[in-house]
Amino acid sequence: MWTGDNLPIMRGMNSASIDLIYLDPPFNSKANYAAPIGSEAAGAEFKDTWTLSDVDAAWLDLIETKHPALNRVIHAALNTSDKSYLIYMAVRLLEMRRLLKDTGSIYLHCDPTMSHYLKLVMDAIFGRKNFRNEIVWCYTGPSNTKRYFPRKHDTLLFFGGASCVFNPDAVRRPYVAEYTPARGLYGQAVAEPSYKTLHQRGTVPPDWWADPFLTNISAWKNERTGYPTQKPIALLQRIIKASSPPDGVVLDPFCGCATACIAAEMEHRQWAGIDISPKAAELIKMRVKREMSLFYDGIHRTDIPERTDIEPLRKYNHADNKKLLYGEQSGNCNGCGDHFLPQHLTVDHIIARSMGGTDHLSNLQLLCGHCNSVKGDRGQDYLLAKLAA
Numbered sequence: 001m002w003t004g005d006n007l008p009i010m011r012g013m014n015s016a017s018i019d020l021i022y023l024d025p026p027f028n029s030k031a032n033y034a035a036p037i038g039s040e041a042a043g044a045e046f047k048d049t050w051t052l053s054d055v056d057a058a059w060l061d062l063i064e065t066k067h068p069a070l071n072r073v074i075h076a077a078l079n080t081s082d083k084s085y086l087i088y089m090a091v092r093l094l095e096m097r098r099l100l101k102d103t104g105s106i107y108l109h110c111d112p113t114m115s116h117y118l119k120l121v122m123d124a125i126f127g128r129k130n131f132r133n134e135i136v137w138c139y140t141g142p143s144n145t146k147r148y149f150p151r152k153h154d155t156l157l158f159f160g161g162a163s164c165v166f167n168p169d170a171v172r173r174p175y176v177a178e179y180t181p182a183r184g185l186y187g188q189a190v191a192e193p194s195y196k197t198l199h200q201r202g203t204v205p206p207d208w209w210a211d212p213f214l215t216n217i218s219a220w221k222n223e224r225t226g227y228p229t230q231k232p233i234a235l236l237q238r239i240i241k242a243s244s245p246p247d248g249v250v251l252d253p254f255c256g257c258a259t260a261c262i263a264a265e266m267e268h269r270q271w272a273g274i275d276i277s278p279k280a281a282e283l284i285k286m287r288v289k290r291e292m293s294l295f296y297d298g299i300h301r302t303d304i305p306e307r308t309d310i311e312p313l314r315k316y317n318h319a320d321n322k323k324l325l326y327g328e329q330s331g332n333c334n335g336c337g338d339h340f341l342p343q344h345l346t347v348d349h350i351i352a353r354s355m356g357g358t359d360h361l362s363n364l365q366l367l368c369g370h371c372n373s374v375k376g377d378r379g380q381d382y383l384l385a386k387l388a389a
């Protein structure tokens, strides 16, 4: 379990190391969530409003230069807030694609606010041919809308490659709930369907999930911690059983009160959870104990992991980095664009370290002395805006 921004943490994880990613990110709902005072989750809060200041110019640059299809779909969004949100999500989803094994799957949990845009982003990143399902998770609960139908479903976008793991037998459920005896025109009973043709262990649920144990908040109210946007454990169990191998690794990079981690533990999978709110790490300890009567003393980290599947990083201002960047930038400063001799350029972080920027070469650039002092330890967007002014 990690506490921190998931972007630098994922950047430090090895490629092709994860079997299943479930993410339930903020939805761009224009709301700021907070748990009720007095609930187990009190003190947990997260932001769900977006502006361009949440987006580092380097992310935009990465997308514009290396992912043109993704860039086009992001610019299909109609306003700055939506665009900022999609950029924020896209840079993280790019990392998730790198982390997934060939046999892996990803489930993005979202709601109708942004699901139409997120599906385009997922198509661009994971490939349209790897789209598996758009699952509709229905739920019940009070509503006081007067001008439209109560909004009572979320959407799960499920993508996986041609060889992705899928275990339909692990999630079969009885036919009974769906079956009502057929009646003829005058209400008379007609021939019963032949059960011999039906699978003995039940049916695989379709892509809309309205099972009472999943939809009805009161069915899982004993699980409630008060964490805003908590999901039922049973929902996560179905996803984990269907889409991960028995000894697989599950990652939830926006894990909240760790529902996916608890479900993974119950299904004997290995797991890793990341959340920016320190409350999440506290809640998982409490929940494993309560839901599973287990003593849990899992590892809690706040550091940025270091990839072991690539050569160890050089110190960022190492002469070799400088030489490589000098060639890449043709000897020009990445701020003002003027040409300089190597000794007049310095290695700088594109996304400042204080904003989660890493020492990887992809986050380094050369700046002249003047541009470097204007930028300070702020982001590249600040420097470019200052120079443009």
Ligand SMILES: C[S@@+](CC[C@H](N)C(=O)[O-])C[C@H]1O[C@@H](n2cnc3c(N)ncnc32)[C@H](O)[C@@H]1O
Binding pocket: 004, 005, 006, 007, 024, 025, 026, 045, 046, 227, 228, 229, 230, 231, 232, 253, 254, 255, 256, 257, 258, 259, 260, 274, 275, 276, 277, 280
């Ligand atoms: C919708 S909630 C997840 C709820 C979770 N599925 C559950 O059942 O409790 C989204 C979570 O994302 C976290 N979050 C937002 N931005 C983040 C980031 N950049 N890195 C890690 N976590 C983040 C928030 O703190 C919040 O807990």
Ligand SMILES: [Zn+2]
Binding pocket: 333, 334, 335, 336, 337, 338, 367, 368, 369, 370, 371, 372
């Ligand atoms: Zn310069």
